[in-house]
Amino acid sequence: xxxxxxxxATLVQPVGSPLSLECTVEGTSNPNxxxxxxxxxxGLQLLFYSVGIGQISSEVPQNLSASRPQDRQFIxxxxxxxxxxxxxxxxxxxxxxxDTQYFGPGTRLTVL
Amino acid sequence: xxxxxxxxxFLSMQEGKNYTIYCNYSTTSDRxxxxxxxxxxSLxxxxxxxxxxxxxxxxxxMASLDTKARLSTLHITAAVxxxxxxxxxxxxxxxxxxxxxxxxxxxxxxL
Numbered sequence: 001x002x003x004x005x006x007x008x009a010t011l012v013q014p015v016g017s018p019l020s021l022e023c024t025v026e027g028t029s030n031p032n033x034x035x036x037x038x039x040x041x042x043g044l045q046l047l048f049y050s051v052g053i054g055q056i057s058s059e060v061p062q063n064l065s066a067s068r069p070q071d072r073q074f075i076x077x078x079x080x081x082x083x084x085x086x087x088x089x090x091x092x093x094x095x096x097x098x099d100t101q102y103f104g105p106g107t108r109l110t111v112l
Numbered sequence: 113x114x115x116x117x118x119x120x121x122f123l124s125m126q127e128g129k130n131y132t133i134y135c136n137y138s139t140t141s142d143r144x145x146x147x148x149x150x151x152x153x154s155l156x157x158x159x160x161x162x163x164x165x166x167x168x169x170x171x172x173x174m175a176s177l178d179t180k181a182r183l184s185t186l187h188i189t190a191a192v193x194x195x196x197x198x199x200x201x202x203x204x205x206x207x208x209x210x211x212x213x214x215x216x217x218x219x220x221x222x223l
Contacts, residue, residue: 043214043216044155045213046211046212059210103147103157
């Protein structure tokens with residue numbers, strides 16, 4: 001069966017510090033991978049998605065970036081965090097574009 | 113730009129009652145998903161609807177899709193406290209794998 005992992009689970013960072021969140025998927029090959037952000041009490045905003053190694057599509061221009069160095073690894077980064085980057089970051093995977101997206105446990109980021 | 117609206121945004125209902133959550137979307141789509149989110153937790157997949165007239169049921173929840181009306185409904189039958197959560201619909205039109213999520217409906221089932 002497939003499993004999706006995210007870490008860390010919780011992170012508190014000062015404004016201006018760098019960020020690296022990691023997501024890995026087990027039990028499948030060549031998944032589509034996604035990064036979403038959910039602000040407190042709000043819906044989900046798609047940040048990035050990837051259909052293969054090194055292929056990243058950005059949905060929202062901002063100070064975040066994503067990379068996919070391996071088939072089942074997706075990384076979300078920032079060089080300098082802003083207060084507005086606080087939120088619940090969710091990674092998801094799907095087999096293809098019509099398949100259900102399955103979400104990881106999430107990382108709760110607080111920028112102070 | 114695709115817009116997805118849910119209503120109501122908040123729903124408080126008594127155990128044993130029936131109710132429906134509505135999900136409207138603004139452009140043609142060939143797939144619609146329903147998810148559940150418990151407080152502080154991630155999203156759990158409930159249903160995927162891929163064609164006009166599709167109906168899926170799991171326990172006390174039933175989802176349907178009307179692509180002509182651009183409307184999906186999530187019907188709750190004889191609500192129980194365990195159904196308290198936030199429910200999201202998500203729509204995925206066209207190419208690639210992008211989903212646009214609705215604003216969510218927070219359901220509170222009271223005893």
